[in-house]
Amino acid sequence: MILSPGKRQRLNRLFDPRDGRAVCVAADHGWMSDPTENVIRLKPILEQVIEGGADGVLMSYGTAQRLGHLFHGREKPAILIRADWMNLPRLGASNVSNILPVVNFRKRATSFASDALAMGASAITIYYFIGYSDEFEALNIEQAACYARECRRIGLPLIIEPMAVGGMVTGVNIAEVLIASARIAYEIGADALKVPYTGDVNTFRELCRVAQVPVLVLGGAKSDHPRDALEVVEEALHAGAAGTVFGRNVTKAKDPKKMVQDIVALVHGGKTVDEITNPLHGQRIRLGTVSSRCTGCHICLLACTGSHNGGYGHAGARLRVEHRSFVEGAPSFRPVVCTLCGRCVEACPTGALHYDGRGIIRLDRDSCDRCLDCQKACPFGVVFQDQDGYPVICDLCGGDPQCVRWCKYDAIIALPKRRTTKEEIHVA
Amino acid sequence: MRVTVKFHGELRKYNGGRETKQLELPEGATVYDALHRSGIPLDQIALVARNGSRVNWNERLRDGDEIKVFQLAIGG
Amino acid sequence: MSLEGRAYKDCILRVDLDTGRVERESIPEEVARLLLGGRGLGSWLLYHELEPGYDPLGPRNLLIFVTGPLTGTMAPTAGRVGLVTKSPANGAILDSYAGGFFGETLKFAGYDAVAIRGVAPEPSVLVIEDEKVRLEPARDLWGSDVFDTRLALQKRFGDSALTAVIGPAGERRSPIAGIFCETRSLARGGGGAVMGSKNLKAVVVRGSGRVSVHDPQEFEQAVWIASRMLRMSSQIKRMQTDGTVNILELINAAGGLPTRNFQSGQFEAVEEIRCEAWHSHWRRTSACHACPIGCTKIAYSERYGIWIDGPEYETTFALGSNTGVSDRDAILYANYLCDKYGVDAISVGGIVAFAMELYERRFASKSDLDGVEARFGNPEALIQLCEKIGKGEGVGAFLEKGVRAVSRAFPGSESFAMHVKGLELPGYLPRAAKGIALSYAISERGACHLHGSPIIELLGGADPLTTEGKALLFRTNQLDTAVIDACILCYFTKFGFTLKEVHQMLNAATGFGYRNPREVERIGERITNLARLFNLREGFSERDDTLPGRCLREPLPSGPAKGHVVELDRMKAEYYQAMGWDEHGIPTLRKLQELQLDQLIELKDLPH
Structure with missing residues (x-):
């Protein structure tokens, strides 16, 4: 695509020329929708965002006017200006969840692109609403086209944010609506897009393919687990996104700087979510349980059988759940897992059971005589038997235990394995 | 005038985990004004009740009113 | 294959x-x-x-x-x-x-x-x-x-x-x-x-076998995404903390909590039965199989020394506000009795509430009811009637036939006999929620809140008092739910993920290669039409898609929906049209062929 020198210059300020990617933070949630401390005291949050290494920060015109000095300097993020306003958040959650078309939805332009240019902005961001009424959609397109024309004239990049609202958008068509709107935004003249994640890699890849301009994935409402938000980034990048625009997941985070650093590590550093969020990544681990958190849902058994033998079931899992329903009195649920205590290895008369270099129990089937002394020795009852009579013992899924990954309630957790047994030293 | 705001469920995190907050508001203030002073991000609010019944955000408050703010919920 | x-x-x-x-x-x-x-x-x-x-x-x-x-x-x-x-x-x-x-x-x-x-x-x-x-x-x-x-x-x-x-x-x-x-x-x-x-x-x-899927890797990814969406939903989180009863106070605020046999939509003792009040009874949270939501609360009543799974929102309404009872231990015990004798708590609550109104309005005397002092709000009466109905003893043998059968014995009571197609109403006041009212009238099995009722309209998701757009809203929900019930998933997943995620899980699991979520929604439409055809064949007609007279003709006396009745006919006509049915609610041949139902059943059996 042929861009004017001004646009190219400014896009280069935003997107790191080395990888063509950008980490942006949206701090344009103003008083109108979010009358809370983190809007009032934005400065310290922005300072952390800048320290964290963001490439761009999206703000309202007024905020940029007053806090623009924070962005002075070669290494500082680019300024993005929100050039329009809408009242959706102000209407309350019910209208964001939009089961029927919202009744008093409004949108207006708040500044010219040239104002933003004078402020030193590297781009402006505007909304483009879809799924509402035809009339409203027409207004959206007209407004976007006006901005596109002005931006072309002054060489300022335009970021369009397609947003699906209104009763016409449901799970049935949300992906196709977003994909279509991304393409329309490109045709109107967007230089980059700010888009919600479609929810899966396949449809988002299609969106990136038809959009033709860099796609920045937005974060949406604040999630309780930062890991979930980071996973969305990882998937979107995998699908072809050029970076992120995260707002509340950063500005409302306990540690905004750390959150930005984590996103930067994903976007520019080529790190995986597991490397970033799992403190035990790559270390020796063992399993632990917190019985009080267990709800008895048994997903751990499905995760275990699904990842080992193909097919989901309870029989053949390498752990078990003790389940007592309230009909018999006080209810209780308890996951019982292999703790790597080593009794089975000690009890094995033929040496068929041994630890591998990572502290995982392995069975050498050739030297196993199926005496099942290991099963008798297990104090927890988690040595099982396969169809051929060989013992089946937890192998920690090779270091990434699936029971831990899938236990939503954190009743099964990974712990660092500190104690080294004699056998392990022998192997190592 | 004095108005009591009650926070439902998870919304209590915007009030230090407490259920109740007292607000001093000027005469003529609306439900919207009270919400704006409550410290709750408005897009987290699903339903507002005044003295136990659902109310529109633009209605005027009276001294001693109790506002209860509910978040999005499901059940059944 | x-x-x-x-x-x-x-x-x-x-x-x-x-x-x-x-x-x-x-x-x-x-x-x-x-x-x-x-x-x-x-x-x-x-x-x-x-x-x-x-x-x-x-x-x-x-x-x-x-x-x-x-x-x-x-x-x-x-x-x-x-x-x-x-x-x-x-x-x-x-x-x-x-x-x-x-x-x-x-x-x-x-x-x-x-x-x-x-x-x-x-x-x-x-x-x-x-x-x-x-x-x-x-x-x-x-x-x-x-x-x-x-x-x-x-x-x-x-x-x-x-x-x-x-x-x-x-x-x-x-x-x-x-x-x-x-x-x-x-x-x-x-x-x-x-x-x-x-x-x-x-x-x-x-069962000691396994369930295998078409493409395990793709399936695991799709399931992970769906699970993450549930995890990220604030509504789902509410269910974990406070169970299904978490909505009770909202429903009451919206004027939709059926009280005293659906006479009104707000219960004055709501503080006694809202979710916060149950915390002193709840001992443990549990989950159904493979469920990351975990909405089940297990309660203990010290007074009666009993354990019980619940109470759910529905049981709290049915045995609580609808009978005017706010005594939590009594509600738990009544729920326990229903489970013990094996009866549906929603229907039992509806029958007890109906008996109470019959008694208070002097249709039935104390001796008609085996001497039970069946006033609204009397916990003793609630428990005695539940016990009698559960055991089928004395008047219980008559009451267990259901509200419709009981009302036949008391001419003049039909308008407040709260049933649709003989099934007692679940816990949302139709006059305060027009979309839900429509769903009660249409549901194939009788008054039902789980076959597409847009409950969200009482929770701030839409104006519950307008009829506008409700036919389409109900239809969308109904088709969604039919797919969920065919998968089979829990209806609460709707509040974390959509048919889009269901589509991806299904394709990975079955290899059927549905082209898009719309094609999956079609399955729901097909099932809904099939159920409609079954009922038509049994002699049900448009006349059965109705509501009790109380909902249609008695303006609500109080609360946010004061003065409202259900304007059913208009919504019903819109709904039939949206479904591609004729004005009598009969699916057209064209619609059935379009849905490929002619490949599954003999279309010559049809009521045309």
Whole structure:
């Protein structure tokens, strides 16, 4: 695509020329929708965002006017200006969840692109609403086209944010609506897009393919687990996104700087979510349980059988759940897992059971005589038997235990394995 | 005038985990004004009740009113 | 290519109780592709095999337990079991679902459906241990309550055996009798009576098999995404903290909490039964199979020394606000009695509330009600009536026939007999929520909140008092729910993920290659039409898509919906049109062909 020198210059300020990617933070949630401390005291949050290494920060015109000095300097993020306003958040959650078309939805332009240019902005961001009424959609397109024309004239990049609202958008068509709107935004003249994640890699890849301009994935409402938000980034990048625009997941985070650093590590550093969020990544681990958190849902058994033998079931899992329903009195649920205590290895008369270099129990089937002394020795009852009579013992899924990954309630957790047994030293 | 705001469920995190907050508001203030002073991000609010019944955000408050703010919920 | 290994077990188990004969057959691929499983498969079997007009309690009615293609997999909430039969409460098609662990065990045992017909020569237990299926005599269990039966079966068959049992109410063929799967129940519509009519006290299942999917890697990814969306939903989180009853105070604020037999929509003692009040009774949170939501609360009543799963929002409304009772221990005990004797708590609550209004308005005297002081708000009366209904003793033997049958004995009481098609109303006041009102009128099994009711309209999601857009809103929800019931997933997943995620899980699991979520929504439309056709064939008509007179003609006296009645006719016409049906609510031939229903059933049977 042929861009004017001004646009190219400014896009280069935003997107790191080395990888063509950008980490942006949206701090344009103003008083109108979010009358809370983190809007009032934005400065310290922005300072952390800048320290964290963001490439761009999206703000309202007024905020940029007053806090623009924070962005002075070669290494500082680019300024993005929100050039329009809408009242959706102000209407309350019910209208964001939009089961029927919202009744008093409004949108207006708040500044010219040239104002933003004078402020030193590297781009402006505007909304483009879809799924509402035809009339409203027409207004959206007209407004976007006006901005596109002005931006072309002054060489300022335009970021369009397609947003699906209104009763016409449901799970049935949300992906196709977003994909279509991304393409329309490109045709109107967007230089980059700010888009919600479609929810899966396949449809988002299609969106990136038809959009033709860099796609920045937005974060949406604040999630309780930062890991979930980071996973969305990882998937979107995998699908072809050029970076992120995260707002509340950063500005409302306990540690905004750390959150930005984590996103930067994903976007520019080529790190995986597991490397970033799992403190035990790559270390020796063992399993632990917190019985009080267990709800008895048994997903751990499905995760275990699904990842080992193909097919989901309870029989053949390498752990078990003790389940007592309230009909018999006080209810209780308890996951019982292999703790790597080593009794089975000690009890094995033929040496068929041994630890591998990572502290995982392995069975050498050739030297196993199926005496099942290991099963008798297990104090927890988690040595099982396969169809051929060989013992089946937890192998920690090779270091990434699936029971831990899938236990939503954190009743099964990974712990660092500190104690080294004699056998392990022998192997190592 | 004095108005009591009650926070439902998870919304209590915007009030230090407490259920109740007292607000001093000027005469003529609306439900919207009270919400704006409550410290709750408005897009987290699903339903507002005044003295136990659902109310529109633009209605005027009276001294001693109790506002209860509910978040999005499901059940059944 | 067999469906086995593509999320199905490709096996319908047929049990003929008359002869003790057991047969297995596979599922036609076309049926699976067009109707999935669960509700779709069950409805298709029933439509095909039950002669029109047949007595629901006669030997040839089918009692069909169903699982779905996702049952037993890691898909979130996919451990549920479904029941499809012809309802003894009203002669309509009945489908009902329960959480817990029975469904996935049935699938692990190797079955997509178990279709039972005939009558066992003596009280029996159907035992399914993987491929081994047999009938065992159970004379000793006949007459014992749900809890005792379950303990006895556990003793006899071991801890790993899962059970679906009926209580004394089912044995008596009470139209409000449910089937109880461990601690969850297939409660509505009288499935327990059908089971009782077959002399079947219990089904016991042990399953040691596996469920394999078409593309395990793709499937795991799709399931992970769906689970993450549930995790990220603030609404789902509310359910974890406060159970389904978390919405009670919102519903009350919106004026939609049925109080004193649906006379009003706000309960003055709401503080006593809102979620915060139950925390002192809740001892533990639990989850159904593979469920990351975990909405189940397990409560203990010190006064009565009983444990109970709940109370849910529905039971709190039915046995609480609707009878005017705010005594929590009494509500728990009444709920316990319903579970013990094996009856549907929603229907029981509706009957008790109706009896109370009959009493207060002097239709019925104290002696008519065995001396029970049946005033609204009297916890003693609630418990006494529940006990009588559960046992079928004294006036209970009359009341257990349901609100519709009871009202026939009291001319003039029809307008406040709160039922639709003979099924008692669930816990949302129709006059305060127009979309929900429409869904109650239309639902195939009778007044039902789980077949597409847009409950969200009472929770701030829309203006509940307008009729505008509600027909479409209900239709969207209805088709969604039909897909969920065919998968089988839990209806609460709707608040975390959408048909888009269901589409991806289904494709990875079955390899059917549905092109887009719209094609999956079509399955829901197909199932909804099939159920409609069943009811039409049974003689139901547009006239049955109605609401009690109270909802249509008595303006609500108070609350945010003060002065409102339900403007049903307009919404109904819009709905029929949106469904592509004619003005009498009969699906057009064109619509049925478009839905490819002509490939599944004989269209010449149609009511045209």
